[in-house]
Amino acid sequence: MKRIPALLSLVLVSICFTTQRLQAQQTTPKTPQTSAVDKRYIDEVKALTDQPAVKKAFQVFIDLEPQTKQDHITLTEIPSPPFKEGARAKKYAAMMKEAGADSVWIDEVNNVIAKRKGRTGKKTVVVESHLDTVFPEGTDVKVKQKGDTLYAPGIGDDTRGLTAILAVLKGMEKASIETDADVLFVGAVGEEGLGDLRGVKHLLRKGGPKVDSYIAVDGDGISSIVHRGLGSHRYRVMFKGPGGHSYGSFGIVNPHSALGKAIYYFTTEADKVTRQGVKTTYSVSVIGGGTSVNAIPYESWMEIDMRSESPEKLNEVDKLLQAAVQRALTEENGLKRQGPDLTVDVKKIGDRPSGKTDISAALVQRAIAVTKYLNVEPQLDVASTNANTPIALGIPAVTIGSGGIGGGEHALNEWWLNDKGYLGMQRILLVLLTEAGLDKGTNPSAVKSSSKR
Structure with a gap:
């Protein structure tokens, strides 16, 4: 029991150090905005x-x-x-x-x-x-x-x-x-x-x-x-499957599994390209789907917001999302043991230039x-x-x-x-x-x- 406070202290120090390191990595020099006037x-x-x-x-x-x-x-x-x-x-x-x-x-x-x-x-x-x-x-x-x-x-x-x-x-x-x-x-x-x-x-x-x-x-x-x-691009991404009993229908495609993969692949790659250059952000902001703990969901969806003042950077992150969604779709369909394939609907719900x-x-x-x-x-x-x-x-x-x-x-x-x-x-x-x-x-x-x- 006496070791717990020391262990917690060590963990907290580690978290603080990691946070500071990440913040330092994410810091991008800003172009000075002068207010000089003719x-x-x-x-x-x-x-x-x-x-x-x-x-x-x-x-x-x-x-x-x-x-x-x-x-x-x-x-x-x-x-x-x-x-x-x-x-x-x-x-x-x-x-x-x-x-x-x-x-x-x-x-x-x-x-x-x-x-x-x-x-x-x-x-x-x-x-x-x-x-x-x-x-x-x-x-x-x-x-x-x-x-x-x-x-x-x-x-x-x-x-x-x-x-x-x-x-x-x-x-x-x-x-x-x-x-x-x-x-x-x-x-x-x-x-x-x-x-x-x-x-x-x-x-x-x-x-x-x-x-x-x-x-x-x-x-x-x-x-x-x-x-x-x-500017911002906003999407609603919905994976759809047949749904079924968690035991009796085991082996069918699972929309939640695909959604999880898509989020992981997207955020992993987006993190790499947004650490440098013009500040560009991304957020998986809302997720939903599923009916019961003992039911394989028939749908799983998320809403994503990405922003940048650079059209090029915004489009770059957008492409990463599209690629992540398709990769997740392919992998989940590759794992199925029975039933129809998973489908996905990618709908742009916001486009601010x-x-x-x-x-x-x-x-x-x-x-x-x-x-x-x-x-x-x-x-x-x-x-x-x-x-x-x-x-x-x-x-x-x-x-x-x-x-x-x-x-x-x-x-x-x-x-x-x-x-x-x-x-x-x-x-x-x-x-x-x-x-x-x-x-x-x-x-x-x-x-x-x-x-x-």
């Missing part, structure tokens, strides 16, 4: 902020804060579970119309699109937030306030984003800001989970509106600039310049957001935050605090105006000219 973009932002109309819009955002808070609560309390965003879409469309958009419509997949015409319309800039939340139907989404903090599922991700771009539209209208380019304010469906970015994929489909640059608004704060899309908008691109440079103007150090990031799709299509795109601070995303106790939240709207407006161009005829004291709109 002076011309700094000058561009300064010229914009000197405009009376822009100054007026900045003040409008502050004056509108009580209404913006109410809009935020109203939208949060309209459930918007995956694939069931319709009710929120209808309300958001009505809000956009009331805010002054020239035309508002809900498309075939329930995206809300509000168009604000530019003077020439030679260019189109999208400003977008997503309508859906991760929470299933029946979730209590009533907003609760404790002090200055708002609590509710989805209040930050991404209902705050929807509210922010709605406020930007209101500010542009009240300050009579006109742009050269057309602007599309979009509430998109299908950003979360198995939604697979279907809203933005539909928006940017062949035959859809031509989009020249894309500004997604997701998350809080005013420092992050996501310009690299973290990856890629990046280069740091030197005008949109990224402008986002950096705007962030620095607000006296905040830009954080250049990689993430999986709606910007993935335009980035993969070669459309300059970034994702920026909506202001304020928050936490608990995807949890029932999600929260958001209005800590100078108006700065989020100011930042969105400035990035938008650098891309869309401020019409020289803009006059904060003038009534909008219908000939322009």
Whole structure:
């Protein structure tokens, strides 16, 4: 008995040493992401902020804060579970119309699109937030306030984003800001989970509106600039057999055995190729199947998630999964003593493209310049957001935050605090105006000219 503590200590030391060694092996040098910006973009932002109309819009955002808070609560309390965003879409469309958009419509997949015409319309800039939340139907989404903090599922991700771009539209209208380019304010469906970015994929489909640059608004704060899309492939793999009694049918194919082999072969090979280069991840996240301890299962399935900002690396890991599944299928069928062969169904349930908008691109440079103007150090990031799709299509795109601070995303106790939240709207407006161009005829004291709109 006296030897047990010493033995446990030895085991723990061994585990710690092994963990440290593995972590060291998995450490990949990161490419430094500098926030250097060309002076011309700094000058561009300064010229914009000197405009009376822009100054007026900045003040409008502050004056509108009580209404913006109410809009935020109203939208949060309209459930918007995956694939069931319709009710929120209808309300958001009505809000956009009331805010002054020239035309508002809900498309075939329930995206809300509000168009604000530019003077020439030679260019189109999208400003977008997503309508859906991760929470299933029946979730209590009533907003609760404790002090200055708002609590509710989805209040930050991404209902705050929807509210922010709605406020930007209101500010542009009240300050009579006109742009050269057309602007599309979009509430998109299908950003979360198995939604697979279907809203933005539909928006940017062949035959859809031509989009020249894309500004997604997701998350809080005013420092992050996501310009690299973290792509993902997701699969549901199901092995199927006849099933039967564990004793009486012994010798038939066993789907669980094949699944176990597939997981082993996949993770063993994936481990080798993901220890170097761009960070690439893989996870066997969900498994299921079987009916009883004394029954050979008739099916066994798993769901796998793999991610990388490198399309090449992502495809490499994908191929390893396909090979592992086929190897496991062949080996299990080779072991059978009776009955039909095992079959397998490999279904892709998620495909988020990856890629990046280069740091030197005008949109990224402008986002950096705007962030620095607000006296905040830009954080250049990689993430999986709606910007993935335009980035993969070669459309300059970034994702920026909506202001304020928050936490608990995807949890029932999600929260958001209005800590100078108006700065989020100011930042969105400035990035938008650098891309869309401020019409020289803009006059904060003038009534909008219908000939322009």
